[in-house]
Amino acid sequence: MESETSPNSKLLVHPLCENKDGDDTSEESRWAKWRRRIFVIEIFMVFSQLLYLYSTQIVQQYIFQTLAREALSNTPNYTAPNESICLDQDHIVSATGNNDSIIQIQQKANTLGIYIEVIALVSSAILSVIYGSLSDIVGRKPILVLCLSGLFLSSALQVAVIEFDLNMNVYLLIASALNGLTGGGATTIGVAYASIADVTTKKWRTLRLGTTGSAFGFSKALSYLLAYYWINDNGCYFKGPAYLMLAIGFVGISYTLLVPESLPPKEKRKEGGFKKLADGFKVFFIPSRSGFSKWWRIWVCVIVICIEFLCVIGITQVLNYFLHNKPLEWSYDFIGIYGSVTSITQCLALIVVLPLLIAIPIPEAYSNPFIILFAVVIAITTNVMMATLRTTWEIFLAGTVQTLQQVAFPAGRAILAGLVKPEDFGAVQTLATSLQLLTSVGSTVLFNKVYHPEAEVNGHHYNAGIVFWITAGFWAALIPLIL
Numbered sequence: 001m002e003s004e005t006s007p008n009s010k011l012l013v014h015p016l017c018e019n020k021d022g023d024d025t026s027e028e029s030r031w032a033k034w035r036r037r038i039f040v041i042e043i044f045m046v047f048s049q050l051l052y053l054y055s056t057q058i059v060q061q062y063i064f065q066t067l068a069r070e071a072l073s074n075t076p077n078y079t080a081p082n083e084s085i086c087l088d089q090d091h092i093v094s095a096t097g098n099n100d101s102i103i104q105i106q107q108k109a110n111t112l113g114i115y116i117e118v119i120a121l122v123s124s125a126i127l128s129v130i131y132g133s134l135s136d137i138v139g140r141k142p143i144l145v146l147c148l149s150g151l152f153l154s155s156a157l158q159v160a161v162i163e164f165d166l167n168m169n170v171y172l173l174i175a176s177a178l179n180g181l182t183g184g185g186a187t188t189i190g191v192a193y194a195s196i197a198d199v200t201t202k203k204w205r206t207l208r209l210g211t212t213g214s215a216f217g218f219s220k221a222l223s224y225l226l227a228y229y230w231i232n233d234n235g236c237y238f239k240g241p242a243y244l245m246l247a248i249g250f251v252g253i254s255y256t257l258l259v260p261e262s263l264p265p266k267e268k269r270k271e272g273g274f275k276k277l278a279d280g281f282k283v284f285f286i287p288s289r290s291g292f293s294k295w296w297r298i299w300v301c302v303i304v305i306c307i308e309f310l311c312v313i314g315i316t317q318v319l320n321y322f323l324h325n326k327p328l329e330w331s332y333d334f335i336g337i338y339g340s341v342t343s344i345t346q347c348l349a350l351i352v353v354l355p356l357l358i359a360i361p362i363p364e365a366y367s368n369p370f371i372i373l374f375a376v377v378i379a380i381t382t383n384v385m386m387a388t389l390r391t392t393w394e395i396f397l398a399g400t401v402q403t404l405q406q407v408a409f410p411a412g413r414a415i416l417a418g419l420v421k422p423e424d425f426g427a428v429q430t431l432a433t434s435l436q437l438l439t440s441v442g443s444t445v446l447f448n449k450v451y452h453p454e455a456e457v458n459g460h461h462y463n464a465g466i467v468f469w470i471t472a473g474f475w476a477a478l479i480p481l482i483l
Contacts, residue, residue: 124184132430150182190430
């Protein structure tokens with residue numbers, strides 16, 4: 001049996017849950033320990049993010065292909081192929097006889113994508129403030145189950161849109177609202193990070209948040225493999241791939257029901273009732289709650305996290321279009337390979353590179369800011385590369401190196417957790433995530449409006465790489481804040 005002071009025991013057991021009498025030989029105690037080690041929050045994050053990312057990729061390409069087919073069906077003398085095929089920029093331009101057609105299709109796809117994302121992000125960002133504070137009262141697990149169940153129901157409605165050819169301008173928006181109203185990404189991420197903070201000591205918090213963050217990379221890799229290979233192999237016939245959403249959601253919910261509650265009973269704060277919902281706001285808006293020296297650092301930390309998220313979400317919104325359209329025109333299966341490779345390197349960044357950065361012998365107070373600064377330099381460099389490079393191997397190189405920027409997120413979250421009281425973890429982490437998502441609403445609109453496929457239309461040249469120059473500028477703006 002591990003000693004009470006071993007790193008692994010400290011990593012997984014809440015300090016307030018440790019057995020003070022040393023009597024941990026009972027069957028219940030042993031089962032509780034093994035349950036915490038087997039049913040970990042990282043696996044929950046894998047299922048949650050896999051369902052979200054996979055469904056997003058399926059729906060995004062379904063929208064584009066549906067709009068493209070509608071546009072071609074209205075083109076005089078166009079004969080649709082006998083079998084389902086994936087329509088790319090060359091096929092569309094060749095069939096319509098002008099570059100303006102692909103620009104119009106992409107704009108329509110981007111506009112619908114904006115509505116879908118904004119509805120989910122805004123509703124999730126607003127309600128996560130309540131759900132996050134509730135998790136400090138009733139526990140983390142009920143909120144996590146609610147979030148994943150809502151995402152599952154949202155995915156089921158998306159499947160219905162694809163299966164029954166429902167009006168995607170209506171029902172995809174309803175599905176998005178359903179996801180946001182049941183917590184969405186803001187609550188899921190915030191409460192999951194709070195759960196990690198509950199059971200992890202300060203010494204190991206950055207590392208554990210990093211392993212939790214690696215779940216995003218693993219989920220992204222798997223979602224790319226499942227979505228884009230399947231789409232490409234069956235000629236963009238979406239019904240088969242869509243049903244996999246339901247299977248992922250069912251398994252994910254079943255697993256989440258087995259995840260142990262991270263809060264010990266005395267930390268649930270039921271005695272305080274719903275007046276405790278205001279605690280998260282007090283941390284942000286009343287300096288005396290944590291002290292002025294911590295209060296302004298909390299805000300700087302949140303601003304840095306928000307700008308980082310703005311950049312990552314903005315590029316994520318348009319990256320697959322950038323790869324599929326000119327100047328690259330990658331096939332869907334090749335996009336799947338790229339997404340899988342970069343997602344795997346993202347995992348490696350968090351489980352290999354991050355520990356190495358933590359191990360650098362610099363004062364503890366400067367360790368996490370140094371990690372964020374390292375990520376910023378990587379992000380600026382690689383976004384400039386993505387904006388200017390055009391060969392396949394160069395894009396692969398830039399994309400894989402760019403994943404090192406992910407080390408900034410656990411470092412920022414660790415700083416934030418260290419500035420607040422344990423009883424405020426849920427409220428503060430979800431409120432920070434809420435602000436992240438509200439920021440990403442702006443990035444969703446901005447990047448979808450700015451991005452256009454590389455084309456010459458009426459004497460105007462559309463530069464597909466402009467979005468990466470914008471992203472590099474946002475990352476550069478973080479340097480003064482970090483310093």
